[in-house]
Amino acid sequence: TTRAVAFVGLGNMGGPMAANLVAAGHVVNGFDLVPQALEQARDQGVRIAGSPAEAAADADVVITMLPGGAHVLDCYGGQDGLLAAAPAGALFVDCSTIDVADAHAAHAAVRATGRRALDAPVSGGVVGAVAGTLTFMVGADSEDFTAIEPVLTAMGRRVVHCGPPGAGQAAKICNNMILGATMIAVSEAFVLGEHLGLSHQALFDVASAASGQCWALTTNCPVPGPVPASPANHDYRPGFAGALMAKDLRLAANAIRAGGVSAELGLHAAEMYAAFAENGGADRDFSAVIHTIRDQHTD
Numbered sequence: 001t002t003r004a005v006a007f008v009g010l011g012n013m014g015g016p017m018a019a020n021l022v023a024a025g026h027v028v029n030g031f032d033l034v035p036q037a038l039e040q041a042r043d044q045g046v047r048i049a050g051s052p053a054e055a056a057a058d059a060d061v062v063i064t065m066l067p068g069g070a071h072v073l074d075c076y077g078g079q080d081g082l083l084a085a086a087p088a089g090a091l092f093v094d095c096s097t098i099d100v101a102d103a104h105a106a107h108a109a110v111r112a113t114g115r116r117a118l119d120a121p122v123s124g125g126v127v128g129a130v131a132g133t134l135t136f137m138v139g140a141d142s143e144d145f146t147a148i149e150p151v152l153t154a155m156g157r158r159v160v161h162c163g164p165p166g167a168g169q170a171a172k173i174c175n176n177m178i179l180g181a182t183m184i185a186v187s188e189a190f191v192l193g194e195h196l197g198l199s200h201q202a203l204f205d206v207a208s209a210a211s212g213q214c215w216a217l218t219t220n221c222p223v224p225g226p227v228p229a230s231p232a233n234h235d236y237r238p239g240f241a242g243a244l245m246a247k248d249l250r251l252a253a254n255a256i257r258a259g260g261v262s263a264e265l266g267l268h269a270a271e272m273y274a275a276f277a278e279n280g281g282a283d284r285d286f287s288a289v290i291h292t293i294r295d296q297h298t299d
């Protein structure tokens, strides 16, 4: 069934996601603050609205794809906001990556109006958004998951029900905490290997077929050579930008502290990527963090 979808946040991710919804036959009313994003979306068949409220007026589904939790709550609230205008039965779906605490606040704001909400952050990057191959991590009640799954399938290849509202954001930051920490571990191993006279290829050949095997090594290898398609072979063009890894680990660190959880590696990784992003790594692939590690080597 085709749906009327309000789509707010037509940036690097939201733009192509909205285009894939249009291609699947849904009617999409889009809004963004940036005129250029609106122009591009219009070219893809998205109907352009003058405010979040206008986009949501006839919506069955309201999707947000925004930089952070404050932006989501902003777009939900106020006179021109999504909650003021959406029909009573509209389902609210936040696909942004935001603090778990903000996700709960957003859900509560929606529920207070008698509507239903779920979180569905994604992985797969801009390439996956364009190709329609994203993975959605969904925090939703069962009936809401069943209702939204066919809509998300138009934008992604895997749609995983992670648990109740909030569980999607939790899955996203936990996964990216593994990714961030393993990239540091792999990078440290290559730098230690250099120091010990071990070639990159030899370490790769051993670890990629042994217990050191992980995505950071075998797909996104931080040194050039062993995996020809990895960003290290292309001057560390992202890929997954350092700024986004720093952001996701900041969200993980917030949740770690809020919960009083002992997760020293995650907290340390968050600090390393924050420094990396501040010192020229923001627009480079996060695997370039190996340079930070190598530069700190002392004899």
Ligand code: NAD
Binding pocket: 008, 009, 010, 011, 012, 013, 014, 031, 032, 033, 034, 037, 065, 066, 067, 068, 071, 074, 075, 095, 096, 097, 098, 122, 123, 124, 125, 126, 240, 244, 247
């Ligand atoms: P982006 O900055 O390209 O897009 C965000 C858009 O939101 C911008 O066009 C901006 O103008 C718009 N916006 C901001 N405030 C607004 C408001 N109040 N009303 C309307 N529009 C508003 O960011 P992106 O790369 O598309 O990322 C979006 C979300 O997806 C983020 O939460 C990010 O962490 C997450 N994410 C990104 C990637 C990636 O590779 N880019 C991967 C996974 C998840």
